[in-house]
Amino acid sequence: MDLIIKNLPILIVITPLMFSLIVAVLPNQRHSWFLTNLASLLTLFFSILLGIEVSEKNLISYHLGNWPPPLGIEYIVDKVSIIPIFIIAVISCLASSFAHNFFTSEVYNNLISKTYSLWLLTIAGLMGLVTTADAFNLFVFLEISSLSAVALVAMGSKVDKKALVAGYNYLILGAIGATFYVIGVGLLYGVSGTLNMSDLSQKIPELGLNKSVIVAFTFMILGIMVKAAIFPLHIWLPNAYAYAPSPVSILLAATATKVAIYILARISFTIFGTSYDIYSFESLRYILLFLSICAMFAGTVMAIFEKDTKKLLAHSSVAQIGYIILGISLVTKAGIASSFIHLINHALIKAGLFMSVVAMSFYTFKRIDATSISGIGRQMPITFFAFIICALSLAGLPLTVGFISKLYLIKAAYMSEGIWLPFLILLSSALSLVYIWKLIEGLWYDVDKNNKLKIKELPEIYIPLLIITFLNIYFGIDAGLIINSSYNAAEALLNGIK
């Protein structure tokens, strides 16, 4: 047990990685599904242990292969990184238990084991991204997670061949983003001679005003902005989410962009936080603020005019990423905390929405769009109930998590920018009600008289869905855990800034 506790930061990365190798060669799909679940459960278990450790110690530093940093690779788990770790662990656990029926129907039979293998590889890559404290190691994990995610998206080609093109575009844009990041790391290494994040944060201020550092910062931030799908670099996202196999949409929507946003915060606060006043990064703050406001409205308007439901949810993700970035761009404790609150809540909301929508399309063998399915909500009350709760949570109604994050975001925005910013946030929330209502109306009120579909809801599909719906309500009523951990994370991030 002591050995496990000591090696926890690497165990959450290595467990899915090792299982992915085993799963790839298994001939039986059921076995590979079972092992995938086992791996996700183990990862969740290790994450919980890690959470307990972090609450006692504040910061766990793990030296890979016992090589001390800054030369060796260091893994750090602190109050900030524990949040994305929990998001990934919980969502991957729920989504893997949910995945079996969908992969059997949406992926070619001989590829199912490989799909599970890629699935675990994506989780390993995302976990590695969050834990690593080495700038170049981060690039490697960035590519592990995004290459396997691309392959997962392309697996949707049995249902719709557009998945191939969506995967291809994701690959090209993701590779450009990762290469931009690595150019930045290279320039930074060239002037400072180190790759360790905390070491970098000490060495950069010593360099004084240096052109290479400015260029490096720009390259790194731009590269990560592509991965985080921040407007206007989001064009890969809607198609990739819409045409991927259903469980993949859930996993990517709830974790991939969130992790990229976490890295964005890490780069700008942990690495460059110490040289904040030297380069006056204040100006960058306004660029991010402007982009996030654009994202809020562009994503919402695109969602209003979108017919395909999965794509609609993807466009709404762009808008929600706007809210998260808005919080970060305020650079106050309340702002960053609110963006972390929304990071968690949006993962819960979008996972629930995608789960209920793909469950509906699974029972009816159709893609859900504005016209193909009408009144289906009456035939599947459990799924529709979960859908309603998550949709209202997205809109931000009281007693759901969406309300908590909107409340804190508006409070933080009002404190630092005055009345105009909360007004814009409320306006975009009000607009989001339009597409939510469009969905609910189509699913409940337009009863199709000719539709004689008999649907029996399967427990293996609705149990994960109900768990996530329950979380949506529970944390909407008792939000103490999320708020406290977000404030701790914001405090830890802002400690770096001088």
Add this chain to the structure above:
Amino acid sequence: MINEIFGVWNYWIVFTLMMIGLYIVISKKSLLKKVVGLAIFQTSVFLLYITFGKIAGGTAPIITNNSEEIYSNPLPHVLILTAIVVGVATTALGLALIVRINKAYGSINEDEISAVDLVDYHEKFSEKKNK
């Protein structure tokens, strides 16, 4: 002036290659050419890393009796070994996707692919109308 161009000759090559690669990715309609552009783009980064790892007159980093021997920094070379592997994986995945796209669409030209998608969309739409 001469020093500014020839003194940092490698960096000029790096950024020329980088821009050529990025330009190909953005401007070309053929998916295959985009992957080639991406490979050029990534290669320029390898060259960037190698350039600042190299010291003029430096040897390989091997311990010798001569303690004043100048040697090149090995770390960028190691990093680039990793990055080359990543680059190969990216290119391989891109090419594999192109093979599948060619099978599904009968073309690897961006415009033709979106034309096929448009035709499919209209067929689906007219089917719905006929019903």
